[in-house]
Each structure stands twice: as structure tokens, then as C-alpha cells.
Amino acid sequence: xxxxxxxxxxxxxxxxxxxxxxxxxxxxxxxxxxxxxxxxxxxxxxxxxxxxxxxxxxxxxxxxxxxxxxxxxxxxxxxxxxxxxxxxxxxxxxxxxxxxxxxxxxxxxxxxxxxxxxxxxxxxxxxxxxxxxxxxxxxxxxxxxxxxxxxxxxxxxxxxxxxxxxxxxxxxxxxxxxxxxxxxxxxxxxxxxxxxxxxxxxxxxxxxxxxxxxxxxxxxxxxxxxxxxxxxxxxxxxxxxxxxxxxxxxxxxxxxxxxxxxxxxxxxxxxxxxxxxxxxxxxxxxxxxxxxxxxxxxxxxxxxxxxxxxxxxxxxxxxxxxxxxxxxxxxxxxxxxxxxxxxxxxxxxxxxxxxxxxxxxxxxxxxxxxxxxxxxxxxxxxxxxxxxxxxxxxxxxxxxxxxxxxxxxxxxxxxxxxxxxxxxxxxxxxxxxxxxxxxxxxxxxxxxxxxxxxxxxxxxxxxxxxxxxxxxxxxxxxxxxxxxxxxxxxxxxxxxxxxxxxxxxxxx
Numbered sequence: 001x002x003x004x005x006x007x008x009x010x011x012x013x014x015x016x017x018x019x020x021x022x023x024x025x026x027x028x029x030x031x032x033x034x035x036x037x038x039x040x041x042x043x044x045x046x047x048x049x050x051x052x053x054x055x056x057x058x059x060x061x062x063x064x065x066x067x068x069x070x071x072x073x074x075x076x077x078x079x080x081x082x083x084x085x086x087x088x089x090x091x092x093x094x095x096x097x098x099x100x101x102x103x104x105x106x107x108x109x110x111x112x113x114x115x116x117x118x119x120x121x122x123x124x125x126x127x128x129x130x131x132x133x134x135x136x137x138x139x140x141x142x143x144x145x146x147x148x149x150x151x152x153x154x155x156x157x158x159x160x161x162x163x164x165x166x167x168x169x170x171x172x173x174x175x176x177x178x179x180x181x182x183x184x185x186x187x188x189x190x191x192x193x194x195x196x197x198x199x200x201x202x203x204x205x206x207x208x209x210x211x212x213x214x215x216x217x218x219x220x221x222x223x224x225x226x227x228x229x230x231x232x233x234x235x236x237x238x239x240x241x242x243x244x245x246x247x248x249x250x251x252x253x254x255x256x257x258x259x260x261x262x263x264x265x266x267x268x269x270x271x272x273x274x275x276x277x278x279x280x281x282x283x284x285x286x287x288x289x290x291x292x293x294x295x296x297x298x299x300x301x302x303x304x305x306x307x308x309x310x311x312x313x314x315x316x317x318x319x320x321x322x323x324x325x326x327x328x329x330x331x332x333x334x335x336x337x338x339x340x341x342x343x344x345x346x347x348x349x350x351x352x353x354x355x356x357x358x359x360x361x362x363x364x365x366x367x368x369x370x371x372x373x374x375x376x377x378x379x380x381x382x383x384x385x386x387x388x389x390x391x392x393x394x395x396x397x398x399x400x401x402x403x404x405x406x407x408x409x410x411x412x413x414x415x416x417x418x419x420x421x422x423x424x425x426x427x428x429x430x431x432x433x434x435x436x437x438x439x440x441x442x443x444x445x446x447x448x449x450x451x452x453x454x455x456x457x458x459x460x461x462x463x464x465x466x467x468x469x470x471x472x473x474x475x476x477x478x479x480x481x482x483x484x485x486x487x488x489x490x491x492x493x494x495x496x497x498x499x500x501x502x503x504x505x506x507x508x
Contacts, residue, residue, distance in 0.1 A: 154344030234468025
């Protein structure tokens with residue numbers, strides 16, 4: 001048969017249609033929507049509008065090609081040294097942060113609600129910090145119990161009466177959002193001390209653009225690569241010293257910190273020195289960096305070291321991570337810190353309960369993004385309810401992070417519940433509890449023996465909020481994935497991974 005004859009062309013079309021159908025089945029035939037909110041599908045085989053173009057493009061990808069892309073992504077992360085360290089790992093090995101190829105997509109109208117809610121929340125939290133380290137009106141008006149604030153390990157009593165440069169405590173915030181079964185967004189946690197994860201946002205995007213360059217033009221995806229430039233501009237804006245080019249440094253705890261890769265990445269992207277405590281010295285209440293040319297005054301410190309370790313003269317005297325005299329320089333107004341010292345009280349998991357009331361109190365507004373219902377074990381009635389329902393609640397230690405210090409009630413043993421019962425009774429202020437919220441889920445590329453398959457995994461979202469001359473929100477943020485089947489814990493230290501997060505210019 002002539003290859004150009006009508007019959008030949010018809011046969012080719014039929015074959016192509018058959019081949020495409022086989023590819024679709026290869027990719028989606030075993031994907032089953034699980035109970036809860038699926039980010040990509042409204043129902044079985046019914047794609048959400050804003051995922052339509054992506055799904056159509058994926059129909060042309062056999063699993064063997066997707067597997068190749070997956071290996072290329074792993075190799076790219078390995079070459080770039082995109083790793084994290086798990087505390088408590090006896091081998092102290094660095095691990096590649098697992099990355100899933102299927103991006104999470106957020107349409108523009110949905111993103112606007114998130115962005116407005118985050119701006120509102122950060123404004124209220126910053127006003128709360130200015131208040132409790134100032135006139136303490138919210139405590140005097142009994143909106144928040146005084147003992148709840150003053151008993152927090154993150155409340156720095158010595159800073160009462162202190163105002164930070166430009167009246168900004170929160171310069172970088174990482175706000176964890178989840179969606180429940182009907183797709184409603186809730187704030188799960190506020191991370192305001194040294195929030196991490198933005199390096200993965202930027203590197204995920206770089207890798208995805210290398211692997212799927214044509215998708216970004218087709219999908220109208222908004223860029224994320226301006227974050228380091230914007231962050232540096234904000235840090236310079238904080239400088240208390242009138243200099244044309246303020247000296248900014250990033251203070252890291254060192255190579256054994258789980259987020260050390262991010263510290264290196266951000267310092268390189270911003271073009272600022274990465275320093276440890278031993279690289280800085282305080283003289284005449286001013287901070288200087290040691291260089292081969294001598295001492296150079298530092299105007300702004302982007303610190304990735306917690307309060308407790310910042311200054312051995314004031315906090316932990318055994319700390320070798322901080323700088324003796326740093327608090328003197330900070331209080332004298334000779335150096336700015338991002339985030340401000342004492343910010344941790346605003347992300348205390350017990351204080352979190354009162355953020356909607358802060359928004360009403362300071363802004364006279366209703367919270368756009370709601371909290372997850374939370375029980376304070378310090379409150380007698382709440383404590384009784386928690387102790388009676390340990391098997392069905394998630395209990396969290398207010399001072400822990402990264403998925404540590406938690407009791408996942410429905411998956412816990414009676415022994416574990418008894419242990420937490422004793423802890424709560426001994427230190428009720430140290431614990432909160434929440435109902436189990438079934439996080440939304442998203443299709444992921446999962447190993448299935450020697451093959452791959454699509455399967456759903458639970459996800460959350462951590463957008464990053466920057467505050468300099470104005471408040472801005474990173475486009476999308478970090479989508480974290482609980483890669484263990486059925487798990488609700490997305491933290492990298494607990495087996496989690498991440499996805500690229502796409503915010504669209506439009507709604508499809």
C-alpha cells in the first residue's frame with residue numbers, strides 16, 4: 001500500500017489513536033481517586049479545569065519516558081547537592097529531598113484568596129509582637145491570657161520596651177496550609193523564627209523547566225525566581241545605618257544543620273557572605289565580620305540560628321553557634337536581625353489558637369484563612385476532652401517542629417497514648433491537640449516494583465511571606481508530599497518529599 005494513499009493515512013490515524021489510548025491507560029488506568037479532596041480530579045476521569053492542559057500533555061508520556069525524567073531529576077538534585085540531614089540518624093548522612101514530577105497547580109482566583117489571607121495574618125501577627133513587647137494592650141484587655149504568653153519559652157521578657165528596626169519583627173514567614181475534604185484552606189502552623197524550604201521551591205522550578213521546557217509557556221505559569229533578589233532588597237531596607245550599600249550576612253549554625261544546603265544556596269543567590277558565629281565579633285556594641293582585610297561592620301543579619309543559641313552572654317552560655325554581645329548590638333540599634341529576636345512567641349503552637357482573635361482585635365477584620373480547631377491542654381475543659389480522646393486526636397508538643405513530638409492518635413498504641421497522657425498531666429502548657437484533618441491528596445509518580453504507577457499522596461502547602469517596604473507572598477511556595485502511603489506527615493525528616501507548585505496567570 002502506498003504510504004501516501006488515503007487508506008494508508010486512515011490506517012496511520014487509527015494506529016496513532018490506538019497508541020495514544022494505550023499511553024493514557026499506561027499512565028492513568030490504575031489511578032483511583034481516594035476519599036477526600038483530590039487536587040487534580042473532580043471525580044474519576046474528570047479533570048479539574050486548571051489541570052486540563054497538563055493532563056492532555058501527560059497523555060503523550062509513556063511511563064518509561066516518565067521514569068527517565070524521574071531519574072534525570074534525581075541526578076540534577078544530586079549534582080546540585082540539594083540535600084537535608086535527618087537529626088538522630090546515627091550515620092548522619094545527607095539525603096536527597098525526594099521530588100515528584102507532577103506539579104501542583106493553583107489557579108489565579110484561588111491564589112488571590114490565599115495571598116490576601118496570608119497578608120492579613122502576617123500583619124496581625126506583627127502587630128501582636130509589637131504589642132506584647134510594648135504596651136501589651138491585648139493582654140490587658142484579656143483577649144489572650146497573660147500566663148499563656150509569659151510562660152512560653154519563646155517569649156523574651158528582656159525585650160519588653162524594645163522596638164525593632166522599621167517596626168518589623170517578621171521579615172520572612174512560612175505559613176503551612178492544608179485543605180480539608182471539601183477543598184477549604186486552613187492554616188495549620190505559622191513558622192516565624194527561621195522558616196526553611198524556599199530553596200526547594202526555587203530548585204524544583206529549575207529542574208522542572210529543564211525537564212519540561214514547553215509546558216511553562218503553554219500553561220502560563222508565573223515565575224518564582226525573583227525571590228532571592230526580593231529578599232535581599234528587603235534585608236537592605238532594614239539597615240539601621242544610613243549606607244548606600246548595607247552589609248548583609250547570613251548567619252548559619254554550620255554544616256550539621258538540616259537546612260545547611262538552603263543557607264548556602266540563599267547566600268550564593270543573594271551574593272552575601274555565609275558566616276558562622278565565630279566569623280563575627282561585637283565591639284563597642286557594633287557587629288563586625290572578620291575578613292582578610294580586617295573587621296567590616298555588619299548592618300543586617302539574616303539569621304538561621306534560633307534565639308537560644310544567638311548570644312551566650314544572654315541565652316545559652318554554652319552555645320558556640322552565636323556571637324557574644326550580639327544582643328547588646330541589637331538593643332543599641334546598631335544591627336538589624338531577620339527575623340527579629342523574640343519572634344518565636346508568635347508561632348508558639350498554643351498562641352496559634354488566638355490568631356483569629358488577633359486579626360479581629362488589631363485589624364477589625366474576620367480571618368480570611370481559618371485555623372484548624374485546636375484544644376489547649378492548659379485549659380481544664382480542653383484537657384479533659386483530649387485525655388478522653390487520645391486515640392482519635394493529633395497531639396503536638398508546642399516546642400517541637402519537623403514532625404517530632406507528635407502523637408497520631410488513630411495510628412498510636414495504648415502504650416504511646418499512656419506516655420502522652422503522663423506528659424500532658426505533667427506539663428499541660430506544653431501540648432495542644434487537633435482533630436485528624438485528612439489533607440488533600442495529589443497524584444504522584446510512585447515506584448511499583450520494577451515499574452511506576454500514579455497513586456495519590458497527601459500534600460500541604462508552605463507559601464513564604466516577605467516583609468520589607470511592603471508585604472509580598474512568594475508565588476505558590478513549597479508543596480510537601482507525604483510519600484508514605486496513607487501518611488499525613490509531610491516533613492522531609494519523616495519520609496516526605498516535594499512538588500513544584502504552579503500559580504497560573506489565569507484560571508486554566
